[in-house]
Each structure stands twice: as structure tokens, then as C-alpha cells.
Amino acid sequence: MKKIGNVELENPYILAPMAGVTDLPFRLLCKEQGAGLLCMEMVSAKALQYKNKNTKLLLAIHPEEYPVSLQLFGSDPYIMSEIAKQVEELPFQILDINMGCPVPKVVKNGEGSALMKEPDLVYDIVNKTVKAISKPVTVKIRKGFDEEHANAVEIAKVIEEAGAAAVAVHGRTREQYYSGKADWDIIRRVKEAVSIPVIGNGDVVSAESAAAMQEQTGCDMVMIGRAAQGNPWIFRELREHAIHGGYPPRPTAEEVRQTMLAHARMQMEYKGDYLGIREMRKHVAWYTKGMKGSSKLRAQINSVESYEELEHLLADRIAG
Numbered sequence: 001m002k003k004i005g006n007v008e009l010e011n012p013y014i015l016a017p018m019a020g021v022t023d024l025p026f027r028l029l030c031k032e033q034g035a036g037l038l039c040m041e042m043v044s045a046k047a048l049q050y051k052n053k054n055t056k057l058l059l060a061i062h063p064e065e066y067p068v069s070l071q072l073f074g075s076d077p078y079i080m081s082e083i084a085k086q087v088e089e090l091p092f093q094i095l096d097i098n099m100g101c102p103v104p105k106v107v108k109n110g111e112g113s114a115l116m117k118e119p120d121l122v123y124d125i126v127n128k129t130v131k132a133i134s135k136p137v138t139v140k141i142r143k144g145f146d147e148e149h150a151n152a153v154e155i156a157k158v159i160e161e162a163g164a165a166a167v168a169v170h171g172r173t174r175e176q177y178y179s180g181k182a183d184w185d186i187i188r189r190v191k192e193a194v195s196i197p198v199i200g201n202g203d204v205v206s207a208e209s210a211a212a213m214q215e216q217t218g219c220d221m222v223m224i225g226r227a228a229q230g231n232p233w234i235f236r237e238l239r240e241h242a243i244h245g246g247y248p249p250r251p252t253a254e255e256v257r258q259t260m261l262a263h264a265r266m267q268m269e270y271k272g273d274y275l276g277i278r279e280m281r282k283h284v285a286w287y288t289k290g291m292k293g294s295s296k297l298r299a300q301i302n303s304v305e306s307y308e309e310l311e312h313l314l315a316d317r318i319a320g
């Protein structure tokens, strides 16, 4: 059993936080397949401070998704810790701080991966937040801001000293965004440098690559991002492979179809009919990637406006 602070994880396989992807419906599907921890989409501390109404959906949590981690981004230690205090009553178990987001409008404000350049500020944000709440606080970082400043080891030590319960390391710099190969060696170096649990992240796409990352880096837990898009079954594969060594069968076309429909129903319940069905378009493209008939389906998915249309399209295109 893995632990982050006082939170027990049934297994070390974590769904990465992904804005626009890891909303409540998708997290519930990953939980069903056995993800050890679910990470929510990042939320701006400033947006919460100004009570921006768009944040309401981002903060929705279902009791069944336990354990779940809520991620804040921001650069003001006072605002971050105050907001952490205000949201603490929500039913999440871990509070994560984003120090990896590469998006220009976030970086321009000195938030996300820009914090990798400010070790003193990192200490302040983490320390104030840890002191403000009783739930464990974790931090997600990158290899560094750029190759010349690949300071994940230094930042991870600062984070540990500031009282964080774990650190997640994405083995790419901000400069790389999501391209190139993730550097797993930096994860190994962070693991050697700190005693808090280290979560390895970047380019895990299968049970084999998860095992390889664990072996090469010694990381305590593995975080999976893009490989889970349209593929919540990856968590079933990871778990079963770790326990029995084999691979569970891939979902049948019918299982994928039923999952897409269940996903669509949850999206519509969560975001309303109009937004919910639109939100499903990208998920359907991910779910059906590589399947027979998928290119035709992808050409048509963007005109789907209702659940019935989706049901018909999937019945036509995805053979049971």
C-alpha cells in the first residue's frame, strides 16, 4: 500500500491532472478501472479568489472517486494558502500545487512552470500552504524551465524542506512543452535526493513502460497522462500486470461503445446537454483512434449535436 501523507493509495498508478480532460466524468471512469489516485484539472487560485463562476464545475467531486487530488495554480503565497484553506472543506484528500504548466498566459504571470525559476518563492508558497491546511500538500514540477536550468533536484529539495508530502516530476522542461522524450534520469536523481515519495511522470503508455520507469528511476508511484485519454482501461492493465504479470484482454468494440455512451451521459449530466455532448467529441476521437471505421467517424463526430445522434453514429461506425 502506497501512502501520500496520511492518504493510502490502493496502487501506485495515478491519473495525471489534465485541463480539459480529467473532469469528474472521466475521473470516475478511470476510478472504475482502478486508478490509485485521480488528479483534477488545475484551478486558478486567483479565479477562486474572485469567485469566478467557471470554477464551480472544476471543483465538483464525487464521493466515489476517493482518493482525489485537487490542483491549484498561482504564484502568490498568501492567496494560495488562503484559497487552500477556503477549499479544504471540499471532499478531496490531497492538495497539489502546479509548478509545471507551460502555457504562455500562465507563465507570463509567473505561475506554473515559471516558478521553477524562483526557489525562494517555491518555498514560501509550499510552506504557507502546508501550514494553512491539514490535508497533505504535494507539488508537481518539471525537469526545469529549460535545459540550461534543469533544476528539478534543487526544487524538489526545497519542496521537501517546505513540508510537502510528495513531489511529482514530469521529465520535460517547460521549453519542451510535451514534445521530445521525457528524461527519466532526472526522476531518478530527484528520488535519490529526497525522502518524500516521488511520482514519476512522462511517456508512460503501458504496463511495460510503467514497470520500466519504476525500475530505472526507483520512483514510488507512476503518473499517466495522455495514454489514459480515451483509454481508462490502462489502469486495469497496469494493476493486473503488476499483480499477475499478464495482460487483461483489451476492451471489445462493444465495451468501448458502451463506455463512450456512459461517458456522454455523465458529461451531459455534469455540464448540461449542449456542452456535454460537445465535450464528448474529442473523447470519442481518442476512444476510437486506430479502430476500424474510425477515420470516417472522426470526420462526422464534430457535427454531432445530441445523444441520439451520437448513439446512431456509434452504432453505424463501431461494430459490436
Ligand SMILES: Cc1cc2nc3c(=O)[nH]c(=O)nc-3n(C[C@H](O)[C@H](O)[C@H](O)COP(=O)(O)O)c2cc1C
Residues within 6 Å of the ligand: 016, 017, 018, 019, 020, 021, 040, 041, 042, 071, 098, 099, 100, 101, 140, 170, 178, 201, 202, 203, 204, 223, 224, 225, 226, 227
Ligand atoms: C491536455 C493536457 C492538459 C494538461 N493539464 C495539466 C494540468 O492541469 N495540470 C498539470 O499539472 N499538468 C497538466 N498536464 C500535464 C500532464 O499532467 C503530464 O504531466 C504530461 O501530459 C506528461 O505526462 P504523459 O506523458 O503521461 O502525458 C496536461 C497535459 C495535457 C496533455
